[in-house]
Amino acid sequence: MAKEIWQPGNMLYPIPAVMVSCQREGEKPNIITVAWAGNVCSSPAMLSISVRKSRYSYDIIKETGEFVVNLTNSELVRATDWCGVRSGRDHDKFKEMNLTPQKSQKISAPGIAESPVNIECRVKEILELGTHDMFVAEVVCVTADDRYMDENGRFDLSKADPIAYSHGEYYSLGKKLGKFGYSVAKKPQKSKKRTPKAVKDRRHDTTNDKAQ
Numbered sequence: 001m002a003k004e005i006w007q008p009g010n011m012l013y014p015i016p017a018v019m020v021s022c023q024r025e026g027e028k029p030n031i032i033t034v035a036w037a038g039n040v041c042s043s044p045a046m047l048s049i050s051v052r053k054s055r056y057s058y059d060i061i062k063e064t065g066e067f068v069v070n071l072t073n074s075e076l077v078r079a080t081d082w083c084g085v086r087s088g089r090d091h092d093k094f095k096e097m098n099l100t101p102q103k104s105q106k107i108s109a110p111g112i113a114e115s116p117v118n119i120e121c122r123v124k125e126i127l128e129l130g131t132h133d134m135f136v137a138e139v140v141c142v143t144a145d146d147r148y149m150d151e152n153g154r155f156d157l158s159k160a161d162p163i164a165y166s167h168g169e170y171y172s173l174g175k176k177l178g179k180f181g182y183s184v185a186k187k188p189q190k191s192k193k194r195t196p197k198a199v200k201d202r203r204h205d206t207t208n209d210k211a212q
């Protein structure tokens with residue numbers, strides 16, 4: 001086996017491509033597609049997005065200190081791409097992509113109603129890294145489409161057909177290969193009967209993020 005040696009570059013793929021919505025008071029809402037995004041802290045829940053200063057959305061997010069990360073799926077893949085190649089300077093992206101602004105719970109910027117998960121964020125820090133500035137933000141509320149709850153009342157994102165982005169291309173997910181910790185599990189889990197309260201608590205426990 002031989003390995004090629006490459007120059008440093010962004011090779012961390014696949015990653016999500018998300019639609020980030022933002023709005024200045026009194027102006028139309030906007031959407032920017034972002035692939036440089038990720039979870040950065042479990043408690044408090046935090047994520048980051050990295051945005052070039054030249055983007056129309058950059059100043060909006062900087063001035064308002066707010067944005068919504070909207071997860072994308074196969075139904076939204078065209079809108080995801082389009083919002084990433086057209087600027088809000090010249091277009092009303094919600095209108096032109098037939099997307100519906102959804103009132104957020106905790107912030108003024110709207111989410112995208114058609115997205116399966118809307119993550120409302122407040123900016124905590126801006127790091128100037130180079131081409132991109134990283135907005136490190138706290139998650140202040142999450143709304144999830146109840147069409148994707150399973151029979152146990154648990155959110156099942158795979159039902160929404162989420163997409164991943166890899167080397168300039170969009171993919172849907174492949175087959176499930178295992179679950180967190182399965183490699184060390186002693187025996188298959190027996191299905192436990194859960195009380196209504198337990199079901200409610202699990203709705204919010206979809207990421208195993210205590211392990212991260």
Ligand SMILES: Cc1cc2nc3c(=O)[nH]c(=O)nc-3n(C[C@H](O)[C@H](O)[C@H](O)COP(=O)(O)O)c2cc1C
Pocket residue numbers: 017030031032033034035036037050051052054055056057058080081083084085086087088089132165
């Ligand atoms: C798949 C994809 C991923 C992108 N990721 C980023 C990103 O992480 N950061 C960024 O600044 N621009 C990214 N872009 C480019 C912006 O989405 C694009 O420049 C967009 O037109 C900016 O919109 P705005 O001018 O309305 O803010 C991406 C575009 C695509 C298609």
